[in-house]
Amino acid sequence: MRDLKHFTEKCKKHEFCHSHLNNSMKLNLFGRLSIAKQLDEGYRIGIRKHNEEVQKNRHILSRIMDCVKFCGAFELALRGHDESENSDNPGIFRGLVDVVASLDSALNEHLESATVFKGTSKTVQNELLDCMLSVVKEQIISEVQSSDFLSIQADETMDISTQTQLVLRYINGANVEERFFEFIPLQSATAESIAVALKERLAAILPGEQKSKLICQAYDGASVMRGAISGVQKRIQDDYPNAHYIHCYAHQLNLIMQQATSHIVKVKNFFSDLGGFAAFFSRSSKRTAVLDETVAHRLPTASNVRWNFRSRAVNTVFEHKDDLIECFGRIRASGSFDDMTSQEAGGHIRLLEDPDFNFFLQLFHRIMPHVDILYAKLQKRNIDSVHINTCIQQFQENIQKIRDSIDAMVVEQRSGSEQPRKRRAMKEDELGRIAAEVCDTILGHTRERFAFKDHLISATLLQSCQFECYVNVFPEVALATTLKAYPMLNGRKLKTELSLIYGTEEFRSCCGAVDLFQLFMENNLSEVFSETKTLLKIIITTPMTTAEAERCFSTLKRVKTFLRNTMTQERLNALAMLSMEKRLITNMIDFNQRVIEKFANLKERRAKFLYK
Incomplete structure (x- = not known):
C-alpha cells in the first residue's frame, strides 16, 4: 500500500472482498472443530x-x-x-x-x-478454601488499585507464634473500607523481618507505578514499629515516601490514663484497692453466690490495656456501694467462711467507708464516662482526623470542667461524709491538689500526644467549627504544611476552593471529613471541588487507630484454638478471611x-x- 491519500477508501473496499472474508472466517475457526462436525x-x-x-x-x-x-x-x-x-x-x-x-x-x-x-474430603475442603481466599484477595486488590489512596494497619502478636497481620484501608465509591488481608508468619519480631514481610505484600498490592498511593501506615506505637531511625515505619517510608506514620490514638489514650494514674501513689493505690473487690469474689464460688444474691451484679476485672474495663469497675462500685457493704457484712456475719475471708471482708467494708477512697471513686466516676466516649469513637471504622480533632477538643473541655469543680467536690465529699474524720485521712487541700494533678496530667498528655502536627495538620483545614474564623484569617501555615506533606495537591486551586467553602454557610454544619465527602458525591460537586475532594480522600483514608487489627486478632484467637493448632498458614488465612x-x-x-x-x-x- 503506497497511496496513503486513498487509504481509507481502499480499506473499506477490502473489507467486502472475498479473500478478506475467507481469511477472517478461518481465523475465527482456528483451533476449533470443523463446521461439518x-x-x-x-x-x-x-x-x-x-x-x-x-x-x-x-x-x-x-x-x-x-x-x-x-x-x-x-x-x-x-x-x-x-x-x-x-x-x-x-x-x-x-x-x-x-x-x-x-x-x-x-x-x-x-x-x-x-x-x-x-x-x-479434607483435600477438597483445603482446595476450596484456597480458591476462596484467592478470589477475595483478588477482589480486595482490584478495589485498592481502583482507589486513589491506600493506608495500611499492621500489628503483631505478643506470643511465640509471631504472627503479623495486614489490614488495608481505602475508599471504595463513597464508603470507607478496612479490609483484612492476611496473617503473615515471621521468622522473628524484629523491625527488619516485619518490614521485609510488609514490603513483599505491598509489592503485590501496589505495582511500582502506584507506590505514591500509599499515604499512611498505622501501628500501635511499639519501639520496633515507630522507630524513627531503624523502625518499621522508617523502613517502609524509605520505599514509599508518602507513607506517613500514625501512632494509634486508642493506644495513646490508654497511655494517657496509665500516666495519670500510675505516677501518683494515692491514685495508684486507689485502683489497686478497686481491683481487690473483683479479686476477692473471683477466688471463691461461695463468695460469688453471696454477691449474686445481695448485689445481683458481677464486678468486672480491671485491665491495664483496656481502660473501658476499669471504667466499668469504677461505675459498678460507685453505683452499688451500699449493696457491697451489705454483702461484705453478710459474709462476716454468716460464720460459714474462714477467718481469712472474714478478715478480708472487714477490710473491704472499712475501705468502702473511707472518705478518701470515696472521694477518688467520685472523681473517676466523673472522669471515666468522658474517657469511654472518646474510646468508643476511636473504635469506629469510619472515623477521620477532622472528626477526632473535634472529639478531642470536647474531651479536653469536659476534663477542664471537672478540674474547675474540684474545690466544690472536696467540700461536698467532706460535708456529706457521715464517718468521723480519721487521723490519717488526707486534708482537703491535699485531696484537691491530687485531683487537680490528675486532671492536669490528663490534659497535658492529651495536648502533647493528640497534637495535630506535620501531615495531620491538614485536618484543621476542614474543621467546620473553624470555618467562620478562617473567612477572616485564612490558615496559610496549615495549608503550606499540608502541601509539603502531600505534594500531589494543587495548592493554588485548593486555596481557592477552601476559601469558597469557608464563606458558604451551608458547609459549616458538616461533622467530619466523611460527611463533607459524601455531600460532594451526592450533589455532583466532585469536579467543582476536585482538589478539596482529593484532600478529603487523603484525610479519610488516614486511619486514626488500629482497632480493626485488634478485632482481627480476636478472630484469630477464636479460629486457631488449641484443638486446631496444626492447621496450615493458608487454611488459617482462608478461615480468618471467611469470618472477617x-x-x-x-x-x-x-x-x-x-x-x-x-x-x-x-x-x-x-x-x-x-x-x-
Missing part, C-alpha cells in the same frame, strides 16, 4: 449432555461451598472426630451438608451415589462461580466442571 447431531447431543453434567456438578459444589462459608463465617470447626456414616460426631460441616442434602434432592442423590467426586470479610463475600454476587472456575482450573479432575 459441529453441525453433526451426535456431536451436539454430546455437548448438551456434557454441559448438563457440568451444571449439576457446579450446583453440588456450590452447595458444599455454602456449607464451608457458613462454618467459616461463624468460626466453626470443619472437621469432626469421626466422619463415617454411622458416626455420632461427624462434625459441624458434615452435619450441615447432611441438613442441606435433606432439602436438596440433587445433593442428596450425589452423596448417596457418587464414586468419583463426593466433595466432602463475610459481608464482602455476601455482596459478591458471582463469588461461587469465580471460586468454581478457579477450582476447576486448579488441576485436571475426573469430575467435569468446565462448559464446552
Whole structure:
C-alpha cells in the first residue's frame, strides 16, 4: 500500500472482498472443530449432555461451598472426630451438608451415589478454601488499585507464634473500607523481618507505578514499629515516601490514663484497692453466690490495656456501694467462711467507708464516662482526623470542667461524709491538689500526644467549627504544611476552593471529613471541588487507630484454638478471611462461580466442571 491519500477508501473496499472474508472466517475457526462436525447431531447431543453434567456438578459444589462459608463465617470447626456414616460426631460441616442434602434432592442423590467426586474430603475442603481466599484477595486488590489512596494497619502478636497481620484501608465509591488481608508468619519480631514481610505484600498490592498511593501506615506505637531511625515505619517510608506514620490514638489514650494514674501513689493505690473487690469474689464460688444474691451484679476485672474495663469497675462500685457493704457484712456475719475471708471482708467494708477512697471513686466516676466516649469513637471504622480533632477538643473541655469543680467536690465529699474524720485521712487541700494533678496530667498528655502536627495538620483545614474564623484569617501555615506533606495537591486551586467553602454557610454544619465527602458525591460537586475532594480522600483514608487489627486478632484467637493448632498458614488465612470479610463475600454476587472456575482450573479432575 503506497497511496496513503486513498487509504481509507481502499480499506473499506477490502473489507467486502472475498479473500478478506475467507481469511477472517478461518481465523475465527482456528483451533476449533470443523463446521461439518459441529453441525453433526451426535456431536451436539454430546455437548448438551456434557454441559448438563457440568451444571449439576457446579450446583453440588456450590452447595458444599455454602456449607464451608457458613462454618467459616461463624468460626466453626470443619472437621469432626469421626466422619463415617454411622458416626455420632461427624462434625459441624458434615452435619450441615447432611441438613442441606435433606432439602436438596440433587445433593442428596450425589452423596448417596457418587464414586468419583463426593466433595466432602479434607483435600477438597483445603482446595476450596484456597480458591476462596484467592478470589477475595483478588477482589480486595482490584478495589485498592481502583482507589486513589491506600493506608495500611499492621500489628503483631505478643506470643511465640509471631504472627503479623495486614489490614488495608481505602475508599471504595463513597464508603470507607478496612479490609483484612492476611496473617503473615515471621521468622522473628524484629523491625527488619516485619518490614521485609510488609514490603513483599505491598509489592503485590501496589505495582511500582502506584507506590505514591500509599499515604499512611498505622501501628500501635511499639519501639520496633515507630522507630524513627531503624523502625518499621522508617523502613517502609524509605520505599514509599508518602507513607506517613500514625501512632494509634486508642493506644495513646490508654497511655494517657496509665500516666495519670500510675505516677501518683494515692491514685495508684486507689485502683489497686478497686481491683481487690473483683479479686476477692473471683477466688471463691461461695463468695460469688453471696454477691449474686445481695448485689445481683458481677464486678468486672480491671485491665491495664483496656481502660473501658476499669471504667466499668469504677461505675459498678460507685453505683452499688451500699449493696457491697451489705454483702461484705453478710459474709462476716454468716460464720460459714474462714477467718481469712472474714478478715478480708472487714477490710473491704472499712475501705468502702473511707472518705478518701470515696472521694477518688467520685472523681473517676466523673472522669471515666468522658474517657469511654472518646474510646468508643476511636473504635469506629469510619472515623477521620477532622472528626477526632473535634472529639478531642470536647474531651479536653469536659476534663477542664471537672478540674474547675474540684474545690466544690472536696467540700461536698467532706460535708456529706457521715464517718468521723480519721487521723490519717488526707486534708482537703491535699485531696484537691491530687485531683487537680490528675486532671492536669490528663490534659497535658492529651495536648502533647493528640497534637495535630506535620501531615495531620491538614485536618484543621476542614474543621467546620473553624470555618467562620478562617473567612477572616485564612490558615496559610496549615495549608503550606499540608502541601509539603502531600505534594500531589494543587495548592493554588485548593486555596481557592477552601476559601469558597469557608464563606458558604451551608458547609459549616458538616461533622467530619466523611460527611463533607459524601455531600460532594451526592450533589455532583466532585469536579467543582476536585482538589478539596482529593484532600478529603487523603484525610479519610488516614486511619486514626488500629482497632480493626485488634478485632482481627480476636478472630484469630477464636479460629486457631488449641484443638486446631496444626492447621496450615493458608487454611488459617482462608478461615480468618471467611469470618472477617463475610459481608464482602455476601455482596459478591458471582463469588461461587469465580471460586468454581478457579477450582476447576486448579488441576485436571475426573469430575467435569468446565462448559464446552
